[in-house]
Amino acid sequence: MRTWYRPLVVFSALMAVTAVASVVGLLVDDRELLGAPIWLKPLKFSLSFVAFGLSWAWLLSLPERRPRFLGGTAWVIIAASLLEMVIIIGQVVRGKQSHFNTGTALDSMLFSIMGATVAILLLATMVLSVYIAARRLAPAAELLAIRFGMGISLLGMAVGILMTTASSGVEGITGAHSVGVLDGGPGMPLTGWSTTGGDLRAPHFIGMHALQLLPLLALAIRGRGERVSKRVVWAASLGYLGLVVLTTWQALRGQPLFSPDWVTGTALGVLVVGVALGVLSAPRQPEVSAPPVEAERIPS
CATH class of the missing domain: 1.20.120 (Four Helix Bundle (Hemerythrin (Met), subunit A))
Structure with missing residues (x-):
């Protein structure tokens, strides 16, 4: 793992800490939203980001020479992911639904920002995928x-x-x-x-x-x-x-x-x-x- 892309490893570690904090939230906060414990959503998202971040930290270690734009794209992914998690946790603290919530001007603005982060994540991940897929960086299988x-x-x-x-x-x-x-x-x-x-x-x-x-x-x-x-x-x-x-x-x-x-x-x-x-x-x-x-x- 010493060769894995370090910013994404650090991001994954931060998401792991967020997952632990969400577990604590599940234990001490009995609020529910849409029939589920309110801290369950940040727990699931943080665990998913751990897997996502570690996967790309490994994939970006495969090229012998990593072009500068790959690092920049990875930082875009990290920033967008962190912003999405901040909004999710912020809405949990407020006791509000984060996804699809357009009930107030603030909620609508936050959901619009989340929509933009998702689009950025998709496009940036596509850029990384095209670069990695176009090169022979591993055995055939x-x-x-x-x-x-x-x-x-x-x-x-x-x-x-x-x-x-x-x-x-x-x-x-x-x-x-x-x-x-x-x-x-x-x-x-x-x-x-x-x-x-x-x-x-x-x-x-x-x-x-x-x-x-x-x-x-x-x-x-x-x-x-x-x-x-x-x-x-x-x-x-x-x-x-x-x-x-x-x-x-x-x-x-x-x-x-x-x-x-x-x-x-x-x-x-x-x-x-x-x-x-x-x-x-x-x-x-x-x-x-x-x-x-x-x-x-x-x-x-």
């Missing part, structure tokens, strides 16, 4: 996992845009996490994802964390040979992409994540079978390099 991880992560971030267009059904609230039901209804433990309607937070979460899961998969199968590893990464990455698309489609149709209809269930089954076939079709034995051939001795 790991590079493939990195490219897919960055791309699917961007798709997961973009799913958040759909939340701003969802109908809240509440005056002064523009946008919603849930589809078909009001935010704040029955939800899953910890995540709070709706158990009675669709919830766009599920594909948003799944997509964003491809950035961690797919490279970790590639590292886990390192040593199985390039052909085997690439086949497994291809199958897993395409399956992961399909899962993000499927869960987004499911949420937009108002279905809870774990209560799909037969159409969604069938599509999931086809996806699982496709991934399994892709993995099983990989060679069972890693390829072995042929020993060097000694030159034939010709008698003098």
